[in-house]
Amino acid sequence: MRAARCTEYGPPSGISVVELDDPEPGPGEVVVRVHAAAVNYPDVLIAADRYQVSAPLPFTPGSEFAGVVTALGPGVAGPAVGSPMAGAVLSGAFAEQVVAPLAALRPIPDGLDMVHAAAFHVTYNTAYHALVTVGGATAGEWAAVLGAAGGVGSATVDVAKRLGLRVVAAASSEERLATARKLGADAGIDYVREDLKSRIRELTGGEGAHLVVDPVGGDHAEAALRALRRDGRFVTVGYADGRIPRIPLNLVLLKNLVVRGFEARTIRRTDPDAAAAAARALAGMVRDGMRPLVSRVHPLSEVAAALTDVAERRTTGKIVLDMEAR
Ligand SMILES: NC(=O)c1ccc[n+]([C@@H]2O[C@H](COP(=O)([O-])OP(=O)(O)OC[C@H]3O[C@@H](n4cnc5c(N)ncnc54)[C@H](OP(=O)(O)O)[C@@H]3O)[C@@H](O)[C@H]2O)c1
Known part of the structure; x- marks a missing residue:
């Protein structure tokens, strides 16, 4: 699969796109074929190792995605293969496939396409x-x-x-x-x-x-x-x-x-009731037409430029990487 790769901490210009083996899910994990991944400011901080939590080198950056479940690891009963899901992880989302713990996945509110679903949850x-x-x-x-x-x-x-x-x-x-x-x-x-x-x-x-x-x-x-x-x-x-x-x-x-x-x-671990109430309220707002402001969509090959624009204050709303765009 194609994936962005960070081999040393620093500015986004050091991130390249490489070919990696397809991931296998471990116990409690799920593989998702990524359709779209949002670029978040913390992705810039993680690539520079200036975030609260470190991602060990080398790693694939990207913390928010939407796609379709393709494989379940041992001990995972669902969601069914083929289910559309969004998710938030520390790293790994700027790739054609991501492996994530089941707990990192969330259903996509009705009415959001993959690009808007990737830009929504965080x-x-x-x-x-x-x-x-x-x-x-x-x-x-x-x-x-x-x-x-x-x-x-x-x-x-x-x-x-x-x-x-x-x-x-x-x-x-x-x-x-x-x-x-x-x-x-x-x-x-x-x-x-x-x-x-x-x-x-x-x-x-x-x-x-x-x-x-x-x-x-x-x-x-x-x-x-x-x-x-x-x-x-x-x-x-x-x-x-x-x-x-x-x-x-x-x-x-x-x-x-x-x-x-x-x-x-x-929040979903520390206050599940508040997290569930937020999910219900936000799903209602999406039903009423609310959509995240996606100002630009880039192919994965432009990941470094997209992260640089976020780092240098040149974006409004969200930038999204579309894994199927070339
Ligand atoms: N607490 C949480 O759970 C949580 C969740 C998501 C994000 N965050 C944090 O929230 C912050 C914003 O995230 P975001 O996704 O909204 O980022 P963003 O889309 O890049 O927006 C940040 C805004 O900050 C302003 N800004 C002021 N000084 C800046 C500077 N020196 N460099 C870049 N931007 C600057 C910019 O607006 P103007 O140019 O108009 O000033 C920019 O639009 C980040 O620190 C992120 O880590 C926290």
Whole structure:
């Protein structure tokens, strides 16, 4: 099978496409013929060995896929061979076949094709849990979403509007804010050229946001936290900026703020009830027409360029690799 390969940690330019033996499933594992794989920011971090968890060299990058089950390992009773499934793994998805533990697979919500299914689970589950499970969002509240044209950010704007929230989107250009507005954002802030804290306050009628969802970090995190109203909630989900913010705790004390984190990889194990509730809610939204914003589809041969575009902040929504495209 054709597969992307990372033989030393570093920038995406070092990743090539090679021919590998087809994988065999071990106990508790399933082989999926990959139709499409989404490019996620953490794939860049894993290739550079800058992620929370290391992938031992050499490895095939790629953490999110959609495809069809082709083989079941010992002890696995289902899903049946031929079933369409999506999945999330640490690595292995940028290939024509991936071997994954059964627990890594999820059914594809009705209505999503393979490209959109590959781009759905990580960002939309992160968005839903950040807003609802840990963010406690209620219809009518103001949510400020940073990196609002990115993968997690665009999904958060989309889900927030479907939950009846009012959304202030923050991004680095007018063009990127237009992407967030198309998803329903009520207002936009160019946080490179405008003062994030004062603009969030102004746009929310002077009082500030009820909730911030932050996949970016860096200096924007503290500015957004300062723009929360009393009893506001700040949810940290990622650090695309590259710098992990260090917030003075007196800011939290002064306005009774709540700061929480959310981590998607472990939620199905740590809180299965919340994971099931999110899956039900998101499936309903997909039935109502919700689709992840896929801005570009590339063949596997362009994997290094696709990862470089994500690393260098040149993408909106999601980029997907189509394994059947040449
Ligand atoms: N907690 C979880 O479970 C979870 C799940 C998925 C992802 N994440 C994390 O969330 C973060 C965002 O992921 P994503 O998939 O949304 O990534 P993405 O699609 O690349 O979006 C990240 C956004 O961050 C902004 N940004 C600001 N400074 C940046 C910089 N120096 N380099 C790149 N982007 C920068 C960019 O928007 P502007 O140019 O408009 O500022 C970009 O659109 C990552 O750190 C990822 O690891 C966490």
